[in-house]
Amino acid sequence: GAVALFRPRYKRLVDNIFPVYPQDGLVKSNMEKLTFYSLSSPEKLDRIGEYLYQRAARDIYRxxxxxxxxxxxxxxxxxxxxxxxxxxxxxxxxxxxxxxLLESTEPELQILATQSFVKFANIEEDTPSYHRRYDFFVSKFSAMCHSGDREDIRDKIRIAGIKGLQAVVRKTVSDDLVENIWEPVHMDKIVPSLLFNIQESGFHKK
Structure with missing residues (x-):
């Protein structure tokens, strides 16, 4: 109604990508409009990102x-x-x-978030953010490698964890970041997580 008219354009564009029923999926034509707007008004990107984040956080809670x-x-x-x-x-x-999403207890969201992180890691940024830290991701992906969930979901989470760790290493090495991924504080989590899965896979094959 009237309130919608006074909403900033970027918020209206973001709202419009969501269908009435989630099973209908992303409204592609409106996503194209949002993408075009983002490309033509890149200074709005951070607001768009923040608003999408707020919506997602609210929906996770609900x-x-x-x-x-x-x-x-x-x-x-x-x-x-x-x-x-x-x-x-x-x-x-x-x-x-x-x-x-990684902090949620839903395995599906954790796996989805990992896939998104991998996509991010594959992007070469023109100006990498040298202050960015990946401690949380190293810890979380390492924990996922040790997932004790029920068997049907456990392997998916562990594989996601391994892919996540690969992505963190790739990202930090390619960006030549201040934060050195080879530091013991990170390697002490990464190496045991990978070894654990090598041992586990060997155990299951026997």
Whole structure:
């Protein structure tokens, strides 16, 4: 109604990518409009990212996971579409979103977030953020490698954890970050996690 008219344009564009029913998936035509807007107004990227994050956080709290998946998909698409100096601003919201999903207790969201992190790690940023830290991701992906969930989901989470760790290493090495991934504080988590899975896979094959 009247309130919607006074909402900032970027919020209206973000709202419009969500369907009435989550099972209908991302509204592709409206996603194209949001992407076009982001490309033509890159200074709005950080606000768009923050608003998507807020929506997803609210939907996680309400256990409306279908909408969370759509929000993450939108984030992925914007990340891949926008190669601007302002991408750095968006990346902060993007990583905050990934972290939020990883912190959830839903295995599906954890796996989805890992896939998004891998996509992010494959992007070469023009100006990597040298102050960015990946401690949380190293810890979380390492923990996922040791997942004790029920068997049908356990292996999926462990594989996601391994892929996540690979992505963190790739990202930190390619960006030549201040934070050295080879430091014991990180390697003491990464190496045992990988060895654990090598041993486990050997055990299951016997």
């Amino acid at each position: 256990k409306k996971y279908g909408f969370v998946i759509i929000a993450m998909e939108a984030m992925d698409q914007l990340l891949l579409a926008c190669h601007a100096p302002t991408l750095n601003l968006f990346v902060e919201s993007f990583l905050k979103m990934v972290q939020k």
